[in-house]
Amino acid sequence: MDFNVIWYIIVGVLLMGYAILDGFDLGVGALHLFSKGDHNRRILLNSIGPVWDGNEVWLITAGGALFAAFPEVYATAFSGFYLPFMLLLIALIFRAVSIEFRSKEENKRWRKGWDIGFSVGSIIAAMLFGIAIGNIIIGMQLNSERIYSGSFLDLITPYTLLTGVFNVVMFAMHGAIYLTIKTKGELQTQVKKWAYRAYTLFVILFIPLTGLTLLQKPEMIANFSFGNVELPGAKHELILDHQFAISIFAWLVVVLNILSIMNIPRMLSKEKYIGAFISSACTIGALIMLFALGIFPNMIISSIDPANNLDIYNGSSSNYTLRTMFFVAIWGMPFVIGYTTLIYWTYRGKTELNDSSY
Numbered sequence: 001m002d003f004n005v006i007w008y009i010i011v012g013v014l015l016m017g018y019a020i021l022d023g024f025d026l027g028v029g030a031l032h033l034f035s036k037g038d039h040n041r042r043i044l045l046n047s048i049g050p051v052w053d054g055n056e057v058w059l060i061t062a063g064g065a066l067f068a069a070f071p072e073v074y075a076t077a078f079s080g081f082y083l084p085f086m087l088l089l090i091a092l093i094f095r096a097v098s099i100e101f102r103s104k105e106e107n108k109r110w111r112k113g114w115d116i117g118f119s120v121g122s123i124i125a126a127m128l129f130g131i132a133i134g135n136i137i138i139g140m141q142l143n144s145e146r147i148y149s150g151s152f153l154d155l156i157t158p159y160t161l162l163t164g165v166f167n168v169v170m171f172a173m174h175g176a177i178y179l180t181i182k183t184k185g186e187l188q189t190q191v192k193k194w195a196y197r198a199y200t201l202f203v204i205l206f207i208p209l210t211g212l213t214l215l216q217k218p219e220m221i222a223n224f225s226f227g228n229v230e231l232p233g234a235k236h237e238l239i240l241d242h243q244f245a246i247s248i249f250a251w252l253v254v255v256l257n258i259l260s261i262m263n264i265p266r267m268l269s270k271e272k273y274i275g276a277f278i279s280s281a282c283t284i285g286a287l288i289m290l291f292a293l294g295i296f297p298n299m300i301i302s303s304i305d306p307a308n309n310l311d312i313y314n315g316s317s318s319n320y321t322l323r324t325m326f327f328v329a330i331w332g333m334p335f336v337i338g339y340t341t342l343i344y345w346t347y348r349g350k351t352e353l354n355d356s357s358y
Helices: 002-032 037-047 057-071 071-080 084-101 106-137 158-182 185-218 218-224 237-241 243-269 273-297 317-344
Strands: 298-300
Touching: 002 037, 002 057, 002 106, 002 158, 002 185, 002 273, 002 317, 037 106, 037 158, 037 185, 057 071, 057 317, 071 084, 071 298, 084 106, 106 158, 106 273, 158 185, 158 243, 158 273, 185 218, 185 243, 218 243, 218 273, 243 273
Parallel strands: none
Antiparallel strands: none
8 A cells, every 4th residue: 555645645635625716715705895884794794704714724634644654745835835824824713803894893994904905815826826736736846955045036937926826716706606506596697607617717727727737847748648758756666557548547637627517507508506516526636636636756856857856756755654644644534524514404595694793
């Protein structure tokens, strides 16, 4: 049993859970200012009110798993992305405070200020996540000691800005589809229009971004080849032995991605909003899996020399640590999943305002 691969999958699943769950409430925040009237904005806030903080548990858990299983990857990522992560932390804090404080006063300026804080914080957070993904795809300036040697401005390129904008649009689409489930009447009609517009922009960005990614990093499709291929910077004899199975799985994910994207407008037109949300969640999940398969077994790619790449072997903890943590994880993860399921089941249905609402 290769615990390095297992922990790569576990960290990926946790990040996927975060992207799907917190992705829609970041999307709701990005759309917040498009809603008119205090009542409608309170509906949007309260649609995510019971779940937004629980969704962020997935990010904390993913960070903890990365730190424990791949400490060198964690250290390099957090040092290289230090300023972006600080901005991300500020955005998430400001967003959380905006949710809690917004309805504490009746003053219009007070509420408008927190509305802006909630929306801007959500957009910045989604943008930074996308920029981070873009940098991992095209590579970071890792030196021979596998330490980031670039500057903050080196992380901001036309490509990474495009991945950031794409991520904002994808989360906005996901959030709008979620709102079709939680709203009714005229507001539901409005958010359905948002969902169609965000979907259209998502597709418009998706096609050129995919082409640009393959143009700049053709090795991203190495794991989609059914033959043995050379993946730079990785020592992975066991992976090469299973290349055919990996390629089969990769192409199944491609099919899932295409079908889920195509199914979103179909479900929306039939007013099957839960089906549309599941399709949107599958789209996000498939894109994350394609990203993970594209860089696998690497975790952080060096733009200086492939020999400097951090992969699931040279950036991991000892095999004993990985094995011990695995048995802890198989007991701990069901509690996270169970808690999340319970919260969503408890607060299912349309959002209604009451005395305890935001």
